[in-house]
Amino acid sequence: xxxxxxxxxxxxxxxxxxxxxxxxxxxxxxxxxxxxxxxxxxxxxxxxxxxxxxxxxxxxxxxxxxxxxxxxxxxxxxxxxxxxxxxxxxxxxxxxxxxxxxxxxxxxxxxxxxxxxxxxxxxxxxxxxxxxxxxxxxxxxxxxxxxxxxxxxxxxxxxxxxxxxxxxxxxxxxxxxxxxxxxxxxxxxxxxxxxxxxxxxxxxxxxxxxxxxxxxxxxxxxxxxxxxxxxxxxxxxxxxxxxxxxxxxxxxxxxxxxxxxxxxxxxxxxxxxxxxxxxxxxxxxxxxxxxxxxxxxxxxxxxxxxxxxxxxxxxxxxxxxxxxxxxxxxxxxxxxxxxxxxxxxxxxxxxxxxxxxxxxxxxxxxxxxxxxxxxxxxxxxxxxxxxxxxxxxxxxxxxxxxxxxxxxxxxxxxxxxxxxxxxxxxxxx
Amino acid sequence: xxxxxxxxxxxxxxxxxxxxxxxxxxxxxxxxxxxxxxxxxxxxxxxxxxxxxxxxxxxxxxxxxxxxxxxxxxxxxxxxxxxxxxxxxxxxxxxxxxxxxxxxxxxxxxxxxxxxxxxxxxx
Numbered sequence: 001x002x003x004x005x006x007x008x009x010x011x012x013x014x015x016x017x018x019x020x021x022x023x024x025x026x027x028x029x030x031x032x033x034x035x036x037x038x039x040x041x042x043x044x045x046x047x048x049x050x051x052x053x054x055x056x057x058x059x060x061x062x063x064x065x066x067x068x069x070x071x072x073x074x075x076x077x078x079x080x081x082x083x084x085x086x087x088x089x090x091x092x093x094x095x096x097x098x099x100x101x102x103x104x105x106x107x108x109x110x111x112x113x114x115x116x117x118x119x120x121x122x123x124x125x126x127x128x129x130x131x132x133x134x135x136x137x138x139x140x141x142x143x144x145x146x147x148x149x150x151x152x153x154x155x156x157x158x159x160x161x162x163x164x165x166x167x168x169x170x171x172x173x174x175x176x177x178x179x180x181x182x183x184x185x186x187x188x189x190x191x192x193x194x195x196x197x198x199x200x201x202x203x204x205x206x207x208x209x210x211x212x213x214x215x216x217x218x219x220x221x222x223x224x225x226x227x228x229x230x231x232x233x234x235x236x237x238x239x240x241x242x243x244x245x246x247x248x249x250x251x252x253x254x255x256x257x258x259x260x261x262x263x264x265x266x267x268x269x270x271x272x273x274x275x276x277x278x279x280x281x282x283x284x285x286x287x288x289x290x291x292x293x294x295x296x297x298x299x300x301x302x303x304x305x306x307x308x309x310x311x312x313x314x315x316x317x318x319x320x321x322x323x324x325x326x327x328x329x330x331x332x333x334x335x336x337x338x339x340x341x342x343x344x345x346x347x348x349x350x351x352x353x354x355x356x357x358x359x360x361x362x363x364x365x366x367x368x369x370x371x372x373x374x375x376x377x378x379x380x381x382x383x384x385x386x387x388x389x390x391x392x393x394x395x396x397x398x399x400x401x402x403x404x405x406x407x408x409x410x411x412x413x414x415x416x417x418x419x420x421x422x423x424x425x426x427x428x429x
Numbered sequence: 430x431x432x433x434x435x436x437x438x439x440x441x442x443x444x445x446x447x448x449x450x451x452x453x454x455x456x457x458x459x460x461x462x463x464x465x466x467x468x469x470x471x472x473x474x475x476x477x478x479x480x481x482x483x484x485x486x487x488x489x490x491x492x493x494x495x496x497x498x499x500x501x502x503x504x505x506x507x508x509x510x511x512x513x514x515x516x517x518x519x520x521x522x523x524x525x526x527x528x529x530x531x532x533x534x535x536x537x538x539x540x541x542x543x544x545x546x547x548x549x550x551x552x
Contacts, residue, residue: 057538
């Protein structure tokens with residue numbers, strides 16, 4: 001397919017889509033005729049404005065001019081917050097001019113042979129590049145539907161996705177050319193219902209040439225319509241379906257269905273990557289939650305240590321001080337900030353000066369080096385004379401691997417004094 | 430694919446999006462990505478960090494000015510040149526400046542000149 005062929009295809013697509021644009025403007029105007037609503041005036045001016053720029057770029061000058069006229073009228077209605085008789089007449093006339101210009105443009109624009117194999121393969125290729133560049137599922141589905149419009153005739157196309165329990169399916173993306181393009185309809189159906197449910201349950205594509213039209217199916221009550229439904233799978237499981245509908249019967253061939261299946265394989269890739277990304281995002285959230293939990297535990301532990309009247313420090317495996325409370329800093333005689341991160345040798349050197357007998361430090365050094373627990377008493381002379389119970393214990397992880405040591409000094413001077421007095425009392429008695 | 434000029438087009442009009450995409454792919458040999466809404470365009474700009482972003486001024490939910498402001502406030506995309514596409518002739522100069530727009534191309538554009546115009550504006 002050459003660039004020239006593609007340009008003709010896009011031009012034909014624009015020409016074919018003019019009916020949808022006109023219908024959308026007519027609907028907005030019709031609602032405004034009944035009552036002024038800002039969103040209707042806004043929709044009218046936006047649709048007309050969009051047509052101005054696009055029509056002119058496609059060389060449809062007369063169409064662009066008529067659309068500009070309607071855009072200006074819609075802007076006036078929007079600003080004036082009313083749609084009086086005069087405005088209605090002018091807007092209706094402008095819309096008629098748009099319609100006339102559209103018919104002229106359509107009559108001189110050759111309709112390309114829709115659905116050639118080359119054109120369809122080009123769409124599949126474009127879709128692959130789109131999937132590689134886009135991570136937003138909505139955007140992928142919308143762009144895919146617009147691309148498909150170039151090679152498959154349909155009035156309505158939709159993507160439905162199933163819920164986790166595979167009980168229901170819901171509308172994800174819906175396009176209706178006669179209702180102005182993409183719709184925001186939301187609906188949930190049981191997978192026991194309808195042809196779509198049947199395709200999801202069986203996992204097989206379905207093509208129906210002559211389906212009775214209803215209000216829900218292309219709004220063609222009383223007529224026969226055509227539809228194709230292709231289930232979408234991810235990891236071997238049906239996750240949803242791709243639907244195309246035409247308001248005439250017998251519109252889709254076996255080749256159309258085969259191609260729709262090829263297309264659905266591309267969309268499954270999109271679903272897979274989207275799922276993959278969601279999984280990664282989920283894992284990242286889980287990690288963040290775990291990190292927050294660990295952080296909370298650390299904070300609780302630090303609060304407990306800080307609240308204690310004992311001097312406590314945690315020594316890491318690399319023999320640096322991981323944490324120390326204010327009491328330990330007082331014992332070492334340096335600010336707490338200087339204790340945390342300092343080497344054990346430095347802290348031992350300082351602590352040695354606090355002991356009545358510097359040699360009392362040796363068992364502590366041995367306990368830490370040999371990973372053996374130590375539980376004894378030492379006398380200190382700084383910051384005040386006291387007898388302290390000393391505990392050195394290895395700290396192990398859940399899998400029993402050593403993560404460091406805890407060193408604790410608790411002032412037991414009063415208990416020791418009480419014991420001494422009790423002993424003296426007993427010996428006197 | 431190093432060396433290929435990469436453009437991101439953000440336009441809610443599917444026909445115009447297709448026309449610009451085709452024009453730049455076939456006539457200029459660029460790699461073109463399309464987004465049909467400003468929100469999706471911002472997301473894609475962050476992922477792709479293209480050589481240029483062309484954005485339609487009039488879009489629902491978020492217009493081209495706001496798109497530009499957000500594009501430029503994100504450190505990842507702040508350096509990406511932004512070209513505004515519009516059929517309007519009256520522009521808000523203050524908002525243009527705030528959006529960090531490299532230039533404006535008025536619709537209708539000339540397909541054969543579009544790539545060259547964009548390149549000139551990005552210099």
